[in-house]
Amino acid sequence: MQKKLTEEQQKALLENAISEFGERGLAAATVSSIAERSGISVGVIYKYYENKEALFEACLDASVSLLGDVLRSSVTKENSLEESVRGLIRASQNLAREHPSYFRMYHAITMRPDAKGASGYAERIERISAEIYTELISKAESEGIVRKDASSSMFAFFFDNLLMMLHFSYSCDYYRHRMEIYCGESADEDSFDERLADEMMKFLKGAFGGK
Amino acid sequence: MQKKLTEEQQKALLENAISEFGERGLAAATVSSIAERSGISVGVIYKYYENKEALFEACLDASVSLLGDVLRSSVTKENSLEESVRGLIRASQNLAREHPSYFRMYHAITMRPDAKGASGYAERIERISAEIYTELISKAESEGIVRKDASSSMFAFFFDNLLMMLHFSYSCDYYRHRMEIYCGESADEDSFDERLADEMMKFLKGAFGGK
Amino acid sequence: MQKKLTEEQQKALLENAISEFGERGLAAATVSSIAERSGISVGVIYKYYENKEALFEACLDASVSLLGDVLRSSVTKENSLEESVRGLIRASQNLAREHPSYFRMYHAITMRPDAKGASGYAERIERISAEIYTELISKAESEGIVRKDASSSMFAFFFDNLLMMLHFSYSCDYYRHRMEIYCGESADEDSFDERLADEMMKFLKGAFGGK
Amino acid sequence: MQKKLTEEQQKALLENAISEFGERGLAAATVSSIAERSGISVGVIYKYYENKEALFEACLDASVSLLGDVLRSSVTKENSLEESVRGLIRASQNLAREHPSYFRMYHAITMRPDAKGASGYAERIERISAEIYTELISKAESEGIVRKDASSSMFAFFFDNLLMMLHFSYSCDYYRHRMEIYCGESADEDSFDERLADEMMKFLKGAFGGK
DNA sequence: TATGAATGAGCTTTCATTCAT
DNA sequence: AATGAATGAAAGCTCATTCAT
Numbered sequence: 001m002q003k004k005l006t007e008e009q010q011k012a013l014l015e016n017a018i019s020e021f022g023e024r025g026l027a028a029a030t031v032s033s034i035a036e037r038s039g040i041s042v043g044v045i046y047k048y049y050e051n052k053e054a055l056f057e058a059c060l061d062a063s064v065s066l067l068g069d070v071l072r073s074s075v076t077k078e079n080s081l082e083e084s085v086r087g088l089i090r091a092s093q094n095l096a097r098e099h100p101s102y103f104r105m106y107h108a109i110t111m112r113p114d115a116k117g118a119s120g121y122a123e124r125i126e127r128i129s130a131e132i133y134t135e136l137i138s139k140a141e142s143e144g145i146v147r148k149d150a151s152s153s154m155f156a157f158f159f160d161n162l163l164m165m166l167h168f169s170y171s172c173d174y175y176r177h178r179m180e181i182y183c184g185e186s187a188d189e190d191s192f193d194e195r196l197a198d199e200m201m202k203f204l205k206g207a208f209g210g211k
Numbered sequence: 212m213q214k215k216l217t218e219e220q221q222k223a224l225l226e227n228a229i230s231e232f233g234e235r236g237l238a239a240a241t242v243s244s245i246a247e248r249s250g251i252s253v254g255v256i257y258k259y260y261e262n263k264e265a266l267f268e269a270c271l272d273a274s275v276s277l278l279g280d281v282l283r284s285s286v287t288k289e290n291s292l293e294e295s296v297r298g299l300i301r302a303s304q305n306l307a308r309e310h311p312s313y314f315r316m317y318h319a320i321t322m323r324p325d326a327k328g329a330s331g332y333a334e335r336i337e338r339i340s341a342e343i344y345t346e347l348i349s350k351a352e353s354e355g356i357v358r359k360d361a362s363s364s365m366f367a368f369f370f371d372n373l374l375m376m377l378h379f380s381y382s383c384d385y386y387r388h389r390m391e392i393y394c395g396e397s398a399d400e401d402s403f404d405e406r407l408a409d410e411m412m413k414f415l416k417g418a419f420g421g422k
Numbered sequence: 423m424q425k426k427l428t429e430e431q432q433k434a435l436l437e438n439a440i441s442e443f444g445e446r447g448l449a450a451a452t453v454s455s456i457a458e459r460s461g462i463s464v465g466v467i468y469k470y471y472e473n474k475e476a477l478f479e480a481c482l483d484a485s486v487s488l489l490g491d492v493l494r495s496s497v498t499k500e501n502s503l504e505e506s507v508r509g510l511i512r513a514s515q516n517l518a519r520e521h522p523s524y525f526r527m528y529h530a531i532t533m534r535p536d537a538k539g540a541s542g543y544a545e546r547i548e549r550i551s552a553e554i555y556t557e558l559i560s561k562a563e564s565e566g567i568v569r570k571d572a573s574s575s576m577f578a579f580f581f582d583n584l585l586m587m588l589h590f591s592y593s594c595d596y597y598r599h600r601m602e603i604y605c606g607e608s609a610d611e612d613s614f615d616e617r618l619a620d621e622m623m624k625f626l627k628g629a630f631g632g633k
Numbered sequence: 634m635q636k637k638l639t640e641e642q643q644k645a646l647l648e649n650a651i652s653e654f655g656e657r658g659l660a661a662a663t664v665s666s667i668a669e670r671s672g673i674s675v676g677v678i679y680k681y682y683e684n685k686e687a688l689f690e691a692c693l694d695a696s697v698s699l700l701g702d703v704l705r706s707s708v709t710k711e712n713s714l715e716e717s718v719r720g721l722i723r724a725s726q727n728l729a730r731e732h733p734s735y736f737r738m739y740h741a742i743t744m745r746p747d748a749k750g751a752s753g754y755a756e757r758i759e760r761i762s763a764e765i766y767t768e769l770i771s772k773a774e775s776e777g778i779v780r781k782d783a784s785s786s787m788f789a790f791f792f793d794n795l796l797m798m799l800h801f802s803y804s805c806d807y808y809r810h811r812m813e814i815y816c817g818e819s820a821d822e823d824s825f826d827e828r829l830a831d832e833m834m835k836f837l838k839g840a841f842g843g844k
Numbered sequence: 845t846a847t848g849a850a851t852g853a854g855c856t857t858t859c860a861t862t863c864a865t
Numbered sequence: 866a867a868t869g870a871a872t873g874a875a876a877g878c879t880c881a882t883t884c885a886t
Contacts, residue, residue: 663879665880675882676882676884679883685881
């Protein structure tokens with residue numbers, strides 16, 4: 001017995017919970033498995049979180065925060081639009097390789113039918129996206145690259161969709177496998193990520209550049 | 212007591228199971244709820260499917276088949292490339308509005324970490340996509356619209372990603388909400404679907420047409 | 423596995439639950455112990471009763487019903503007031519010896535602080551007493567034995583108090599022991615019950631008859 | 634951290650434990666709630682009492698002592714028999730209104746089926762009663778009021794029963810409600826207590842005076 | 845010596861699965 | 866062959882008790 005969960009243990013708890021939830025989903029994850037992974041007792045989890053649901057929410061929070069931080073930081077004022085978008089893609093690839101569970105958590109929410117939980121998170125998560133896209137659009141305008149015949153909001157939607165699928169493709173077994181089918185077996189090599197980023201930039205430039 | 216589950220009852224079972232799994236996910240769905248929805252007994256489900264898992268797999272199979280059929284049928288030889296792609300988009304929108312659970316099932320697959328289930332399904336599903344894309348590419352070639360500087364496989368991947376997100380956006384609460392944030396609250400009006408299809412076509416034409 | 427809990431098993435379940443609750447009280451009683459005593463599985467209890475609380479309520483109902491039936495039947499129209507009261511005492515003694523748990527259940531409710539549970543039962547239980555006392559009072563009036571200087575409602579209260587303590591004295595270990603201290607070690611002999619009834623009649627006659 | 638629980642803190646602990654046990658019963662009461670009520674830590678309770686059970690026993694002891702003290706003191710040598718009995722009744726009413734938990738504790742003992750706890754307490758408690766009744770009887774004899782045809786031990790038993798029910802009627806929700814049904818809704822007014830005492834005296838005088 | 849967080853056994857409840865009818 | 870009640874393993878959660886500080 002220890003006097004108190006150390007800072008590390010608390011972090012580990014959250015990290016392990018994210019893994020468990022990411023792997024099994026809210027319903028199938030078990031609190032005792034999370035406790036075991038974390039080397040602590042079941043009971044103590046309930047000292048920190050009211051119940052399994054609350055732990056899940058905390059995991060979402062943590063994931064969303066981290067994702068937000070990383071993605072936001074790749075869109076700096078110094079970079080050009082093109083550099084920013086490429087930075088976003090590369091950061092996504094790296095982050096998803098390192099913390100696949102964070103994205104799987106994200107993926108997991110989207111299954112929930114309830115407006116309360118799911119939609120509440122939608123707001124929270126999209127607020128991050130919004131910040132990023134606002135920045136990108138101002139860049140785009142200052143660089144004079146704005147296709148006039150397009151709905152910028154829908155194009156932003158498509159862009160975000162592509163990014164999101166990139167996240168899943170790098171973090172969920174299924175999507176990774178699918179990506180390999182499309183893009184070849186070299187999916188875990190490092191150069192692959194560069195190549196994919198290149199192609200995605202081409203795709204986006206064409207889409208946004210218009211004719 | 213009935214002689215045997217009729218064809219209709221078996222179909223209803225699958226349909227209801229898809230709804231239940233689509234709504235709650237594998238873990239949270241209950242066999243007895245499925246039985247109840249279907250107006251049959253729990254016991255008989257176990258005569259047709261070894262266990263809950265097997266029923267789930269059958270639902271995946273059924274969903275994938277149906278989606279495949281519908282999507283394939285929207286890419287006919289008679290149509291031009293543009294007509295085919297637009298057909299794919301419109302069919303996806305309609306199908307997802309009518310049978311959201313089919314897509315949610317699809318979504319559910321992607322949660323599974325195991326190579327057995329997930330990867331097996333990846334093959335199965337992508338075989339369908341492959342057929343479609345083979346057809347599309349042959350159209351593209353015959354129409355002389357092939358951007359030469361692009362990796363066609365990766366561009367196909369991006370295209371499929373966009374389509375997939377379209378599916379989710381029309382079938383999962385979370386993604387629908389997100390789409391509304393991007394594209395406005397009119398998301399359930401009929402004209403909205405047309406408009407979105409238009410914009411998506413523009414996006415794709417730019418991307419594939421390149422400069 | 424049986425097709426269905428037989429009528430006997432259902433009765434046994436209730437009976438055993440009454441014993442368990444009577445012995446340990448609501449909080450300390452365990453559902454699995456009740457299942458074990460009854461030779462059935464835990465799960466099936468939840469098919470018959472929504473939860474432990476509901477089972478407890480059902481036990482109260484059953485106890486109260488039985489007590490009511492027995493006590494009511496000992497106050498028949500044919501009997502005189504004196505015979506009726508004595509009948510009530512003797513019936514109480516016998517019933518409490520045979521079904522101590524029924525009275526312990528009764529005793530158990532009285533611990534509950536909530537007006538909802540406890541008071542609701544108070545009404546239900548006292549309705550039974552009310553019927554009995556109404557009958558007794560009409561007998562008393564017809565026999566011309568009514569002390570005029572007394573509050574009949576309060577005297578009824580005292581009488582019921584004495585009867586209640588009689589119940590507890592015959593069904594709870596503590597009260598039995600206490601009765602033995604007062605009335606001698608012969609408390610479980612049969613003649614003792616007769617003697618006690620005699621003395622109680624004397625006590626009551628004095629009280630009600632006045633001087 | 635304090636040096637040692639002060640006298641007051643120890644008393645408060647006992648007092649609060651009595652309240653908690655009185656309100657919830659042994660099983661439902663929680664040690665940490667008692668600690669919280671008392672402004673001390675859980676751990677220290679285990680320095681003073683081996684376990685929850687032991688604390689409960691100590692609470693019983695304390696309750697019984699207090700009740701004994703108060704009741705004994707209302708039967709003083711100076712008072713006549715009648716004054717003493719009335720004093721006992723009035724003291725019971727007041728005490729039960731002020732310290733309902735003490736009586737609920739007492740009530741709680743009676744639930745315990747074990748000879749160890751329950752019977753041991755019976756002895757302890759009845760020793761107190763014994764002292765009181767010895768005093769009362771000597772008064773009765775000196776006043777020449779002794780009904781010769783009655784078993785004095787059984788009559789004492791009945792008398793104590795009435796007193797006990799009085800205690801419960803003033804301290805437990807259930808019994809209070811029941812008393813209101815019998816004696817009217819005015820049960821919490823002060824004059825009510827007087828009236829009830831009067832009637833009880835009449836009842837007892839009749840019973841003991843006999844014809 | 846007091847603290848109060850950690851422990852983990854144990855309780856209630858659910859539900860996949862079985863099998864007597 | 867279908868039924869649906871019974872089974873019982875397993876989960877979430879609580880709280881008496883311990884012990885590092």
